[in-house]
Amino acid sequence: STQSTWDGMEPLLFRYGVDLFINGHEHNYERMYDVYQNKTTQSTTDPKATTYIVTGSAGCSELHEPFRLPQPARSALRANTFGYSRMEVHNATHLRWQQVQTQKDTPADKAMYGAVIDDVWIIQRHHGPFTRHEATWRVNGPW
Numbered sequence: 001s002t003q004s005t006w007d008g009m010e011p012l013l014f015r016y017g018v019d020l021f022i023n024g025h026e027h028n029y030e031r032m033y034d035v036y037q038n039k040t041t042q043s044t045t046d047p048k049a050t051t052y053i054v055t056g057s058a059g060c061s062e063l064h065e066p067f068r069l070p071q072p073a074r075s076a077l078r079a080n081t082f083g084y085s086r087m088e089v090h091n092a093t094h095l096r097w098q099q100v101q102t103q104k105d106t107p108a109d110k111a112m113y114g115a116v117i118d119d120v121w122i123i124q125r126h127h128g129p130f131t132r133h134e135a136t137w138r139v140n141g142p143w
Contacts, residue, residue: 010036013050017129020095020122022085024056027065029079029099031118036130036137040074045123048133053097055085077118081109095122 013021014036031054033040034047041048057064057079064080071078082103088096099118103109 010050014130017127018050019047019124019127020053021050022053022055022087024054024058027056027062028054028067029057029077029081029083029085029118030054030067031076031097031099031120032074033076035074038074039137041136042073042076044076044120046125047122048136049130051122053085055099057081057083057099076120079117081112081117083117092127093123093125095124096120097122 012018032052033042033044034049034051036049044051064082066080067078077099079099079101081101083099083101086096086098086100090096097118097120098116101109101112101115101117104113
């Protein structure tokens, strides 16, 4: 199942310090903060777990997959529009991520065509296993 696959992957990403996980599938866009065990510090500077991005909004005949649940705290931005992503790696610590909207179904969409709808810097100055932050995730925080 999807959950059992995730239960096996998340500890590996955490243990080996995978800074960014990019995948596409849902015909929409969602950028999450650092997430571990369904918790987040909502940080993009020296995040203490993997940052996840679903970028599957380039378009297809199936159109969009709607978001069915309310946006959780781990989700920085959701967009149910067509678009594409840009990633610029500036150096070993700084990465810039952008999502550009390309949907033009309605007049409002046409006005946003080519607009950057998400623009974030992910800064990681301490690469390596996230296990050094395990105490952060054991405590009940604002997440």
